[in-house]
Amino acid sequence: MTMSVALDKTNKLISIEHAERGLACDCFCFECGEPVLAKKGEKNEHHFAHISNKESCFINPESILHKFAKQVIIEANGLLLPALPNSQETEAKLWQFSQITPEVRLGNIQPDLMVMVDKDTYFIEIAVTSFVDEFKLERIKTFGTPTIELDLRELLKSETAIPSDEAKNFILNQLEHKRWLYPIAQVQEEAVNIVSTTSASTICPNQSINEQAATMPSESSGKSYQSYLFTIHGMWIDVKAFESGMLAVKSVSYNHEIKEMLKAWSREGRGRFSDQYKTWNYFKPFSATVLERLIALDETPKQ
Template sequence: MATSLNRLRAHRLRIPFGERDGRLFGPSDVPRGLASGCRCPGCGSPLEAKQGSKRRHHFAHVGVVEQVCRESVLHRYAKQVLADATTLVLPAWVGTPTMPNPPSASDWEGRLVIGEAVHLPAKTVPVASGRQEVSFGTVRADVVLDDGEGQLLVEVRVTHKVAKVKEERVRELGLRMVEVDLSGAAGVETADLADWVLHQAPRHWVWHPAAVTRWQASLDRVNAIIAGRVPVYGSGGENMLVRLRGRKADRLRHAASLSGRSGDPGLDVLLGAWVWLEGEGEAELFELVDRELCIFRARLATGEERIVRLDGGPGSTSGAKAIADESARSA
């Protein structure tokens, strides 16, 4: 068991490429031994080209092999391959942990509404040009390619995935970015590595603005369906604030002046107010469910609960002001 483990470690520590004249070469592409003229791209030490018949061809340090060198070499080689690429496989967009595809949401009765999935399948694209180490403000991409749809940023992962800070900055800039995962490269033959990097290695979208826009549109339709299931009160004075408990009239007056503005924190002041629900009577607003849509949870005098959406138009605002004034006079 120990022998097998040592062999595995030795295999992983082999250097697949050597550097000469600013380019990386495979061990079969140069003269044998130190005549290869190659150095380690990671540490700069001289390399021997090992071209035996029993083991996979590889480079070896004259001294001790370090894992960090192999990782650095693999990273550099992948960037070179990508920058020289004429074609590249792009992954399917399958969503993200915060944007499940398709989008879905539950209404206030627990019924699930599922939106339309964004279909963006994997495909092979032609590459017109490529550059290594390109900066976009504070973002430095491993490789930038022109795939006919504009600039495509490609990150090469050997051990660490794209940092959250970098991912957030890419989102802010509205750039496309793909991450290619080379953590499984140890099992790939050196001669096959270039094709594996371009067409077979695992990859995923870090950010795809067009896909996100389509996903958001689908989510908006889901939210519209849910909002349409909630009764709307307030138009024409149907939703009148009829009684105020535990709040001052001037605070209610301020809330009423803001109630037509979606997402305004002034809506919180309406909690504790009583409204008139046509056909059901008075109900107390006790929970703000959706600030953007002005949706509250209300409790009837019977103890039953209702979900209501307040109309932010002039009808409800004027009604709220009228009740606030009345409360002020009676205070």
């Protein structure tokens, strides 16, 4: 496997197309840190090679994208962000940072970037294949620091070169892949509370997954649940939040990407698929996380 990306002497990503030929590139292997030279001959594909002549290292695309995202945000000293939930702001705007600190450890949490706007602190999490889970989110809430997550899966799956101006523009100036993890917008918080908070008179606090699943009623049973209808990737997603804390999610029409997403969440949170109802069922406490994710992904036009 050829190496098309390396680190320059300032520790920034550089593609083979923008590197000077041979040792003049003054570059290092992204993976192992050894010096490399830029081979840009007439016959073979242009690539970086170790000066020591050892075999090319395997460079994980996820790692490259993660580093590139941090690099461009630091260089730009800001990025376009949606309005902070529950604030007076209602429109997206360009945020300019007075200070950026990467990978700083704060007790039991280490955000990808800690940024300052005037005297206020914010966390930026860059997600490629690993996303903030409910445990890290709880630690973020404990700190009380507003936190934005950049979901770069779409960029990873595309044919966009990393690094490139196109990728830089996507990271800095596009909004669809950015969502505030904390604080939660008031309307979202009220919805999530339906599955995350249950009346003691309705359910035992230690109710098992099997007991939660057993509360799923038939359409005519008359048991109460809260219904939602989301639009994700142009498809309707029907959701029922039951008093037990269980969440039943069903794609109204078949969509392979949505099916794989719901299946992955099921594996992550020990959910189950119901052959009877054709729903993916999620249980407390993970059901609240699923509902948060569905709300964040919802494309339904807001009135």
